[in-house]
Amino acid sequence: MGNVCGVQLTWRNGLDSSEAAEVMALLDKTEQADGVAPVGEHVILRLKAHRDVIHQIEPVQADVRSEHFVVRDAGSVLIGYAHLDTEHEKTAGQLVAELAVHPDHRRKGVGARLVEALLDRAELSLEPAPDLGRLRIWSHGEHPGAVRLAERFGFSRPRELWRMGRDLATPELPEPELAEGVRIRTFRAGQDEPSVVEVNHRAFSWHPEQGGMTEQDLRAKEHEEWFDPAGFFLAVDGADRLLGFHWTKVHPDGMGEVYVVGVDPAAQGGGLGRSLTVAGLRHLRDTGSRQVMLYVEGDNAPAIKVYQRLGFEKWDTDVQFGR
Incomplete structure (x- = not known):
């Protein structure tokens, strides 16, 4: 050219x-x-x-x-x-x-x-x-x-992605509240990939990027330096069926991230997403992160409200310009 x-x-x-x-x-x-x-x-x-x-x-x-x-x-x-x-x-x-x-x-x-x-x-x-x-x-x-x-x-502005964040010291983080028969455990590499991808697909069927994650994509990220199964939380029922997950990430500067929170649509409505988010935030705090960030669609008012109630504030915006 x-x-x-x-x-x-x-x-x-x-x-x-x-x-x-x-x-x-x-x-x-x-x-x-x-x-x-x-x-x-x-x-x-x-x-x-x-x-x-x-x-x-x-x-x-x-x-x-x-x-x-x-x-x-x-x-x-x-x-x-x-x-x-x-x-x-x-x-x-x-x-x-x-x-x-x-x-x-x-x-x-x-x-x-x-x-x-x-x-x-x-x-x-x-x-x-x-x-x-x-x-x-x-x-x-x-x-x-x-x-x-x-x-x-x-170009128009068809999409905005908010970056929100908060300090992990204050306000105080609540305890996760789980329904009877539900427990949170950590990710098992080599075993949990299929169920995570399946739930992720259902939870993000509407999302232009996240919804298309494959097992190959997941396994590739397991080889990244930041990947830590101890910060990858899975909510399961009594039969160990996956209901939702919170995948956390820690950046090289120590900044924590709510990387992905996904809840199976069949398990939504009972506060599971909030409880998974809290479990991950407490883990990030307890392992040394002072701040945490996340990305959320700018027009996803329900999710933004949940994060605001957990002490998050808007930091900046990623914009997708369109023609």
Whole structure:
């Protein structure tokens, strides 16, 4: 793809290990500058799937769900990147993108060049137009630069994801309250994956990302450094059938996260989600986390109310811009 003022944008359907490492370094640099990661976890996981060439049959490893837009300056230095998720293109006709521009190369047209390439890939005009649900671009932390680009190219705001948080010391956390015959135990790797995926699918059948988790996805996350089965809580009945779960996460800086809370629809309405959430919060507090965060859909008023009652407040917003 084209060269504008010495800036070269190219498209990739796969990255070799060297280029994947360059992209990871760019994402790290962007996160350091902005205080928020420019891409979601699933993008990082896909980039990490690129192993050294000696472990691959081919020197370039392609992910059929991913396309990559790479921007380099005249000296061939990576200054911009966009990841395009094509997983739902055939079924729902939707493409989802996330992008990053090197902090030293902003306000020079790199972000606009990436957006233009994404619009071209989605077969959309550069002029403002009604939202067709064809292209979604995330802005994590609602970055001012992303807002300007969205206004310039006429994107709407079909989705917001709130990040909420609270201190774990105060207010005091309540005790979990469980119905008779229900108990909470921790995750057993190698045994619980099928039931967790099954309940997750039912609990999040409406969710565009979480609902599609597979056993392979779950097992891949079990190999991440942060994974800890002791922080993965399962509510089961007397026959050990899974009713719901709370998967916690601890970030490298010690920040705790309510990573996923899922309750089987057949078990909803009795406060199980709240009790699972409390069990995970107490675990995070007792294992050293001082603060905890979570993500929740901005239009999910019932969930937001539950979290507010547990002491959470809104911290910031991720916005999905749409065309």
